[in-house]
Structures are given as structure tokens and as C-alpha cells.
Amino acid sequence: MKGSLIIISAPSGAGKSTIAGFLLGEDLGLEFSVSATTRDPRGSEVNGREYYFMTAEEFKKRVSDNEFAEWEEVYKDQFYGTLGSEIERIRDKGKNVLFDVDVKGGMSLKRLFNGQALSIFIMPPSVEELENRLTRRGTDSPARIKMRVEKAIEEMKLASAFDRVVINDDLENAKREVYNLVLDFIGD
DSSP states (O other): OTTOEEEEEOSTTSSHHHHHHHHHTSSSOEEEOOEEESSOOOTTOOBTTTEEEOOHHHHHHHHHTTOEEEEEEEETTEEEEEEHHHHHHHHHTTOEEEEEEOHHHHHHHHHHTTTTEEEEEEEOSOHHHHHHHHHHHTOSOHHHHHHHHHHHHHHHTTGGGSSEEEEOSSHHHHHHHHHHHHHHHHTO
16 A cells, blocks of 8 residues: 555664665665754765755754654754655655654654554664674764663663564564565555
8 A cells, every 4th residue: 555654763773774775675665754854964975865954943943833743852952853744745656655763753653643654663682782783883982872872772662662573683584574564564
């Protein structure tokens, strides 16, 4: 069914973006919902592809204009959100919407689209492995990694709020499991 909503959430470093990227390459009629953020682009990120990058002032104005389906301050003065216009843009094309969002964003979208969305929580095999993945990624300082791990421990407690939990202890198995869940949901 076109216009279905698929929410992939996980703590940072659990593999949600890798799994979301895999799903986009499969024949599921999915299109990526580009989130908005006030953080600076990392590496080769491009505005409008990975995120809509905006200033805090622009983000707050759009919040006050009710342009977001969901939003939050993930870290101090660092906002993320899903523009309602982005969801409409994808659905108007007859595509299924794929959200790659943090845990609170995933829960907000699940509440908003009560019963119309499949929410999948990607669980890391352990806190230690999550910390190793974040360290290997090489994009954050040790202090930032510590902060992400502490946040992840809290987020993992919320996994049961999602429709399905997939443990990413083997990436290929996790990809296959998520693919099958999505395929069942959209009723291809």
C-alpha cells in the first residue's frame, strides 16, 4: 500500500542509517524523509539530501508556524525535526515514507500516525559494542561519545514502545529481518 509510513529508530551507532540505506536500495517503493536540523553538516553531507540544515532561528520560526510533524531539542541548542511538508511531498508521489529518526522522534511519529505506521527499534547487541562502533566511526570526541552512550542507555529502555525490536548483532541478518518486516507491513 503506497503512502505507508516506516519508522526506523535507534540509539546513535546502532546501525539505523545503514539499515535505512539498505531498505532504500530495495524495491519497496520507499523514499527517505529528510529531517531538518540545526547542527552543522558532517563530512560530505549535503543540504536537502541527508538533512535540511537550518539556523536555530529558522528552526524555531518553523516550530512556531506549526510546520513540523515532530521536533525536539536532542542536545542543548541542537534541534531535529520532521517537516510535515516532507511527508506530504513523498506521499503525494505515491511512495512509502521511510523515517530514519532518533528514539524520541520515532515515538512522536508513532503517536502522530497512530496505527498507520510500522515502528522498528534497532537495538545494539550491547552498550560496549555501541561504544566501540561510535569510536570506530571517528566523528566524535571521547566526551561526545560518552554523552551518546549515556543517552543510548536511556533510549534502549524505550524499545518496547516500538512495534518491533531488531537486534543488530549481525548486520546482514538485521537487514533481512527489517526488510521482511517492512515487506509484510506494506503488503507488496
